[in-house]
Amino acid sequence: xxxxxxxxxxxxxxxxxxxxxxxxxxxxxxxxxxxxxxxxxxxxxxxxxxxxxxxxxxxxxxxxxxxxxxxxxxxxxxxxxxxxxxxxxxxxxxxxxxxxxxxxxxxxxxxxxxxxxxxxxxxxxxxxxxxxxxxxxxxxxxxxxxxxxxxxxxxxxxxxxxxxxxxxxxxxxxxxxxxxxxxxxxx
Amino acid sequence: xxxxxxxxxxxxxxxxxxxxxxxxxxxxxxxxxxxxxxxxxxxxxxxxxxxxxxxxxxxxxxxxxxxxxxxxxxxxxxxxxxxxxxxxxxxxxxxxxxxxxxxxxxxxxxxxxxxxxxxxxxxxxxxxxxxxxxxxxxxxxxxxxxxxxxxxxxxxxxxxxxxxxxxxxxxxxxxxxxxxxxxxxxx
DNA sequence: TATCACTTCGGACAAATGTCCTTTTTTGGT
DNA sequence: ACCAAAAAAGGACATTTGTCCGAAGTGATA
Numbered sequence: 239x240x241x242x243x244x245x246x247x248x249x250x251x252x253x254x255x256x257x258x259x260x261x262x263x264x265x266x267x268x269x270x271x272x273x274x275x276x277x278x279x280x281x282x283x284x285x286x287x288x289x290x291x292x293x294x295x296x297x298x299x300x301x302x303x304x305x306x307x308x309x310x311x312x313x314x315x316x317x318x319x320x321x322x323x324x325x326x327x328x329x330x331x332x333x334x335x336x337x338x339x340x341x342x343x344x345x346x347x348x349x350x351x352x353x354x355x356x357x358x359x360x361x362x363x364x365x366x367x368x369x370x371x372x373x374x375x376x377x378x379x380x381x382x383x384x385x386x387x388x389x390x391x392x393x394x395x396x397x398x399x400x401x402x403x404x405x406x407x408x409x410x411x412x413x414x415x416x417x418x419x420x421x422x423x424x425x
Numbered sequence: 426x427x428x429x430x431x432x433x434x435x436x437x438x439x440x441x442x443x444x445x446x447x448x449x450x451x452x453x454x455x456x457x458x459x460x461x462x463x464x465x466x467x468x469x470x471x472x473x474x475x476x477x478x479x480x481x482x483x484x485x486x487x488x489x490x491x492x493x494x495x496x497x498x499x500x501x502x503x504x505x506x507x508x509x510x511x512x513x514x515x516x517x518x519x520x521x522x523x524x525x526x527x528x529x530x531x532x533x534x535x536x537x538x539x540x541x542x543x544x545x546x547x548x549x550x551x552x553x554x555x556x557x558x559x560x561x562x563x564x565x566x567x568x569x570x571x572x573x574x575x576x577x578x579x580x581x582x583x584x585x586x587x588x589x590x591x592x593x594x595x596x597x598x599x600x601x602x603x604x605x606x607x608x609x610x611x612x
Numbered sequence: 613t614a615t616c617a618c619t620t621c622g623g624a625c626a627a628a629t630g631t632c633c634t635t636t637t638t639t640g641g642t
Numbered sequence: 643a644c645c646a647a648a649a650a651a652g653g654a655c656a657t658t659t660g661t662c663c664g665a666a667g668t669g670a671t672a
Contacts, residue, residue: 295559301566305558317551326555349547350540360536363550364504367557368513371492372482374561378597379488382628402650410565415629417651569658589620602659604621613672620667627660637650642643 239393240290240307241369246358247311250285250338254348254355261344267331273314274329280318283345286310289335292404295327304408305370307332307400313362319345332400377409382419385409426580427477427494428556433545434498437472437525441535441542448531454518460501461516467505470532473497476522479591482514491595492557494519494587500549506532519587564596569606572596 255262264287267273274280276296286308293314294304305327308314314329319342340348348355377385386409390396396405397420406413442449451474454460461467463483473495480501481491492514495501501516506529527535535542564572573596577583583592584607593600 295562297562297566299566303562303566305562317555320547320551321555323555326559349543353537356536356543360507360547360550363547363554364507367550367554368504368508368510370554370557370561372513374557375482375484375490375492379484379486379490412630413650414631414652418629421652599660600620601622601661605659608622615672616670618668618670621665623663623665625661625663627658629656629658631654631656633653633655635651635653637648639648640646642645 239389239396240309241312241366242309243311243313243362243365245311246313246362247285247287249354249358254352255338258344261341263339265337265339267335267337269331269333271331271335272328273331273335273337274325274327276326276328277324280315280325281342283313283315283319283340283342284329284337285313285340287336287338290332290399291329291335292332293327293329294407302407303410304404307408313359315342316345316359316362318342320349332404382409382411382415383423386416386419387423426576426583427496428499428553429496430498430500430549430552432498433500433549434472434474436542436545442525445531448528450526452524452526454522454524456518456520458518458522459515460518460522460524461512461514463513463515464511467502467512468529470500470502470506470527470529471516471524472500472527474523474525477519477586478516478522479519480514480516481594489594490597491591494595500546502529503532503546503549505529507536519591569596569598569602570610573603573606574610 250262267289273284273291288310291308291314292304293306293308294302296302308329315325317323318325349359350356376388380388389405389409402413402416406416409416437449454476460471460478475497478495478499478501479491480493480495481489483489495516502512504510505512536546537543563575567575576592576596589600589603593603596603
């Protein structure tokens with residue numbers, strides 16, 4: 239649901255910020271702002287300091303699909319820095335978001351020079367891969383009701399913090415279906 | 426659909442095999458054999474030399490969901506080597522499969538010592554992440570008919586090489602639905 | 613050839629989900 | 643406090659997908 243990466247954030251703030259004061263810069267985005275746009279070049283890698291973003295793709299038929307919600311310590315832009323391709327998704331602030339921003343070229347330098355950083359990134363990538371695989375397997379193999387109950391269990395304040403449309407786009411369903419199932423499990 | 430990684434396979438065969446003759450060993454599996462089992466420890470990393478495997482998870486309700494089919498050069502077991510956790514999926518040979526097998530500990534040594542290898546793995550991980558994200562977004566946002574047509578377009582001999590049950594498990598549907606849609610698009 | 617196990621194929625019906633609306637509620641700005 | 647715009651809610655119906663079968667095809671083997 240809302241993914242976090244405490245280890246990575248800690249490493250950035252406690253170690254890297256001190257030795258790279260001029261290359262790692264803080265930046266803020268207000269709710270609704272796009273930080274990374276689909277099919278555009280990405281010149282930086284971002285690590286979330288605070289706030290929540292959604293990571294989504296807009297399909298050719300106009301439907302939005304939300305991959306994940308990113309919270310503290312989650313990284314994005316790293317795939318594009320590593321393989322040099324354009325972004326395949328949008329990253330948009332859901333509330334007030336603060337990030338650390340690293341130039342893609344410096345990020346790649348760090349990967350080569352700093353073994354610990356390299357390991358953090360390898361772990362971050364394998365974490366992402368694991369949780370996306372597990373979530374999609376679950377979602378495809380269970381009923382909508384199961385998926386919703388699991389989501390609410392993992393993140394009880396979900397419905398207060400995230401719009402119905404976004405929850406529906408995360409589950410790959412319509413808001414109508416979401417409401418229907420919500421009304422059967424709530425009362 | 427069937428994922429491949431020519432660059433990685435080339436690097437293994439042309440460079441690594443020569444300098445690590447005793448640590449990278451070839452191994453064969455016949456059709457139907459499980460190479461990696463779900464929720465078990467994994468002690469090696471594998472790169473496919475030839476053949477096709479399926480990568481799938483069995484959910485608590487007994488449903489199998491196929492993440493991907495792996496072909497030449499595709500790597501597996503690397504997530505478990507990197508983060509030290511048990512496997513979250515099964516890898517099973519679909520036909521006769523030959524792999525290169527690397528001890529997890531040696532794999533981690535290589536990551537530290539061999540920058541080129543490290544880059545190959547970073548790229549392999551980001552490729553995997555990109556294609557799983559893109560595939561799931563597409564599948565969730567399009568009709569079953571669209572998904573099938575796309576699949577057949579990407580891989581025309583699909584229906585001959587892979588069982589209906591596996592195709593259904595890959596799409597997250599039942600074989601009944603698959604047949605229904607096949608009969609509407611074929612004739 | 614007979615038989616068993618396995619896969620495939622579809623019919624008939626049930627259940628889930630989408631589509632298209634209109635109405636109600638909430639939100640944000642002046 | 644008021645209004646316009648957006649978000650949420652849910653009715654009615656159409657469509658899609660699942661469930662539960664039994665029938666038909668296939669391949670291996672005695």
